[in-house]
Amino acid sequence: MDDEFRLRWLEMVRLYPTKEALRDENHRVSYEALHHRANRYANALIERNFNQQCIPVLLEDPIEHIAALFGILLSGNYYHSVRLSSVDDLHQLVDSLDCPCLISNSPLVISNDSVLPTLVPKRLQADEPDSISYPPILPENPFCLFTTSGSTGPPKQVVHSHRSVLVDTFRQITDNEIDSADRIDLLFSLEFSASLACIFPALLSGATLVFHDLKKAGVLTLPTFWQEQGVTFSSLSVSTFRMLLKTDTDFKKVTGLRFLSIGAEPVRPADISGFQERFSANTVLQVAYATTETRTISEHKIRTDTAVSEQLFSVGKPVDGRAVSIRSETGALLPPNQVGEIFVQARFIPATYPNNAEASQRTYQLQPNGIVQYATGDLGFLDADGYLFWCGRTDFVVKINGQKVSLIQLEQELKNEPGVKNAAVIYDTFHADRSLLKTYLCTEPGFDLLILKQSLAQRLPVVMLPDRYYLLDVLPLTKTGKVDRMRLASHPVTASPITDNSVENDESSSDLVPLIKTIWQKELGLDTVLSDYDDFFQDLGGDSLTAESCLAELENRIGKTVPIHAAFSYTTPKALAYYMTGYHQHRVQCIPLNQPAAHRKTVYFIPPLPGDRRMYRWIENHLNQQCNLYYVHFEPYTMTGELIPFPDLIRQIAQAIGNPAESVLIGFSFGGLIAYQVALSLEQMQQPALNRIVLLDTPLYRRITFRESLRKDAHRIKRKVFADLQTGQKVNWSASWQRAVARYRKRLKPQSEQPVAGSKATTWQDSCTVAVNQYARKINVQTPVSCPILLFRASDSSAFQYEIRPDFRWQPYTTAGFEEHRLEANHDQVLNSTNSHIIGTVVHELVQSGS
Structure with a gap:
């Protein structure tokens, strides 16, 4: 119709x-x-x-x-x-x-x-x-x-x-x-x-x-969210569902939830039994199988009293309007219980990829009766009763946390690494704790796993990084000379997997480091020896769900609440321990991100808002092997909720910087202004000048005056009147007036009306934003520093048009060298992967050359 x-x-x-x-x-x-x-x-x-x-x-x-x-x-x-x-x-x-x-x-x-x-x-x-x-x-x-x-x-x-x-x-x-x-x-x-x-x-x-933002609120908030919002119908990934089952939540009290749909990954028997044991009889569990190309293909509705059978662990029967067949490599139809590629037949689904004719020809077939046949690339079988069972991918692509990972691509990346003669990767879905991405390596003498991990982390997304590494003399092969993955999967691993060069805790390390390692080993199912600087995501194969689970366990063990961002910002045992032992007592901390080594320059990353260091991740990966890396965490408020005077905060950061002559400060936006103020403070304290300041899209905070605002608005009115008279383009004067009133009301808003730290009406990020806004009003850049300034600025500065003049003329404020690079981006895109690679490359070259 x-x-x-x-x-x-x-x-x-x-x-x-x-x-x-x-x-x-x-x-x-x-x-x-x-x-x-x-x-x-x-x-x-x-x-x-x-x-x-x-x-x-x-x-x-x-x-x-x-x-x-x-x-x-x-x-x-x-x-x-x-x-x-x-x-x-x-x-x-x-x-x-x-x-x-x-x-x-x-x-x-x-x-x-x-x-x-x-x-x-x-x-x-x-x-x-x-x-x-x-x-x-x-x-x-x-x-x-x-x-x-x-x-x-x-x-x-x-x-x-x-x-x-x-x-x-x-x-x-x-x-x-x-x-x-x-x-x-x-x-x-x-x-x-x-x-x-x-x-x-x-x-x-x-x-x-x-709406519920799981990344912001955390998976563990879901049961409370369901109850408070009266949710009756929820859809979530299998990974999220498993995370919920790890908690001690009494889901039988969530009686209003009548329907729970899970998908995106294969379901295990433990998932079904966990639902039947833990949830209310009012809740129906739907296991769904779908693709982007077809949407829902099959589904299976399960109740807490559904009888246990083999079919209980299938992905159900095809829904109305979908037919499923299983075919061999030659395209022949296969009988029940034989594994082959899953084909879907349906009307009205897409019949082509607009941007890939070759893939369209390989994947789609439009039949004379108007039905589209789609080759899913998934392996599976139909039983005698028509239940569909998913068995994997034809092209060695697996789904991990809802994202597809090519095992073949990962193997090629491993084979390109120095010291690796051969590599094979399998995805073990039968591990007792969680599915694991396992890598088997044949290596040359002198192979260093730490260097390989750092290299992979610079190029690959976290979801593609292996969970386990094993060393073999040779890889098992089939009769045709291909890697025998079935034998690998059943390979008896008598020795421990390859371990990193474990680092003993130094004298300043907290007692929390061993506790953190113990919890990580348990939650991740590790049998390796962890070092202080193993990264939870890049080295150990953790994901966001297990990170939250580890943090929850850590909170239970120490009896304290830890901000959820800590699990994603401080991702090594040493960094997390530094943060947890210091953030209640110290307003400023320099948290180590890698193993410090002598005779290397030190890089300090300063954030525009305290707490979340993930914005610098790509730059960190680029400098990890050449520099000692620290993240500067600062709290703008005292323990009683009072704003720390900006000069006092800067002085505390300056006092935490060791050996300034060999140190580089990197700051984005307001973090760049802090870097400049710290450099100035060091010189006022008669310390050696910094090696360099790196400013990432940091303008001079020259606020637009009241007169300038009036002049800009007058210019806008003139332009709109001209457009109305010359082109007949109607102007919405009511909306323009409302926007102007809102701008001037914000400018004239009394300081006392701003939210304060600790207020229940604001989030943690909101209170930090308020602090930064108040600090920014007091900054006046006038005195040049004695260290070079390296400026990276975005090509589009429109993000600042209503607040400040986008003035990037930093050259007069250094008596040493000044260098500027332009990046094709707006302010919010400056630290994307492409630009971070450019920034990391330039900084690395300067650090290596010593210029």
């Missing part, structure tokens, strides 16, 4: 105008209010004559993001959701599809010579137009675009039509009996196709969609 999405949505708005449609931690939006927001986007796109074009959306606010998606769909276009962390790949999509614009809060540099036109939400017309002439939408029109993970090559684009999405959506609503009384959570990123199973079944049935 034409316009089916629009008609269904308008019907929901008519039936439930005041009912809660969306909810996050702080906001609620009704169906009518969401429709008004969506129409603002729809009208803006229709006015620009965009039709059936791909509109990328990069909005961190999930409610605004959903409003933009609905506006795009109502306007006859289709959407592609983007996260800030994956924006590096956006230019490929823009180039291949000729996207007409981006919906984002700020302009975005897409490539070296182009900026994608941007629709900024706050600049859209505030009032909904009286009437919108919606374009007709046919069932075959595109609805959304997702990309595959790209683990075996460039990411492939998957475009779903309106019919494809709506058929699957209405099937879910019917099969799972979803209605307006349900409250459905969204725990996935909107960038993932799994979000389709939450957004549209909720909002096209009159239910409420509730």
Whole structure:
């Protein structure tokens, strides 16, 4: 039916105008209010004559993001959701599809010579137009675009039509009996196709969609979230579900949760038995098998009293509209209980990858009756009763924490490392504690595992780093000369896996270091000897879920609460112990990130906000072998909640810097200003000048004066009047007036109205932001320092336009050398992987040359 999405949505708005449609931690939006927001986007796109074009959306606010998606769909276009962390790949999509614009809060540099036109939400017309002439939408029109993970090559684009999405959506609503009384959570990123199973079944049935940020709040908050928000329907990954089962939560008290869907990874018998033992009889567990290309293929609904059988551990039977067959390498149909490649036959699913004709020909086949046959690349079998069992991947690609990892690619990376003669990788899903990525190496004399790990960490994502390393004289081979992975999987490992060069605790090490190692070994299932500087993620194969589990166990053992960001910022036993023993007593800590060595320069990373060091990860990996690395953690408030005077804080940091002449300070944004102030303080303390200051997109904080603001606003009014008279472009004077009032109200807001540290109304990050804003008002850069300054600045400085003048003229403020590099990015993109590599390379060369 034409316009089916629009008609269904308008019907929901008519039936439930005041009912809660969306909810996050702080906001609620009704169906009518969401429709008004969506129409603002729809009208803006229709006015620009965009039709059936791909509109990328990069909005961190999930409610605004959903409003933009609905506006795009109502306007006859289709959407592609983007996260800030994956924006590096956006230019490929823009180039291949000729996207007409981006919906984002700020302009975005897409490539070296182009900026994608941007629709900024706050600049859209505030009032909904009286009437919108919606374009007709046919069932075959595109609805959304997702990309595959790209683990075996460039990411492939998957475009779903309106019919494809709506058929699957209405099937879910019917099969799972979803209605307006349900409250459905969204725990996935909107960038993932799994979000389709939450957004549209909720909002096209009159239910409420509730957002919960697992990365920010932590997996362990889920049961409380379910209870407080009255969630009835939840979808989560198998990894998250296993993490919950490790806790002592009494899930039988979560009686309101009637439906729990898990997927993205193979389910083990222990997962099913854990559900049946731990959850209420009111809850149904759905095990689902789906792909980006087809959406749901099969599912299996399990109750706490479902009888145990082999079929209980399958991925269920194909859903309505999907047929499954198992085929051999030659394409022949296989009988029940024989393993082969899983093929899916269905109508209306995508039949091609728009950006990869070769992969389309290999994967899709359009049959004469209109049915699309899709080769999944997964191995499995059907039993005699039609239950599907998943057995792995045909191309040695496995899913780890929802992300695809190519074992062949990892093997090639290992073989390219010095000292490695041969390598094989298997994914052990039968380990007692968790699935493990195991690496078997044939090496040459003098092989150093630590160097190999550091090299891999610089190039590969954390999910691809092996969990275990084993040393063999030769790899077992099949009769045809290929690595025999079955024999490897059953290989008896009598000796311990290869260990790092273990480092004994030095005298200053805390007693917490051995405790942290013990907990990590238990939670990760390790039988190796850990060193003080083994990285939880890069060296030991940990992930975000086990990191939270380790932190929870550590809190139980010491009887203290630790901020959750510590698990991700301080990722070695030594660093975590330093932080935990000092953050209650010391306002400033220099936390070691690697094993210090004599005769190496020292690099101190200073953050713009205290606490989270992950922004510097790529630069750290580049300098890890050449420099002693420290992270400067500072607390802006005293133990009683009073703001520490900025000169006192700077003096404390300066006193913590050892051997300034051999030290480099690296600071991003406000962290760069701290680096400058520390250098000045060291000289005032008659210490030797620093070796160098590295400023990452750090402008001089010259705040725009009241007179300048008036002048800028007068210029804007003049420009808008001219546009109105000359081009007939109507100006929304009401919205412009509201924005101007908001700016001046913020400028004139009394200091006492700012939130204070420790206030329950603010988060930990909010109180730190308040401190930085207050510090920034008192900074006045006037005195030059006696050390060189190396400045990296973004090509786009529009992020500062309303707060400060983006003044990067640092050269007068050093009496030594000054060097400047420009990076193609805006302020929020400066520390992406590409730019961090550039920064790390330049700093490494300067450190090595001693210049």
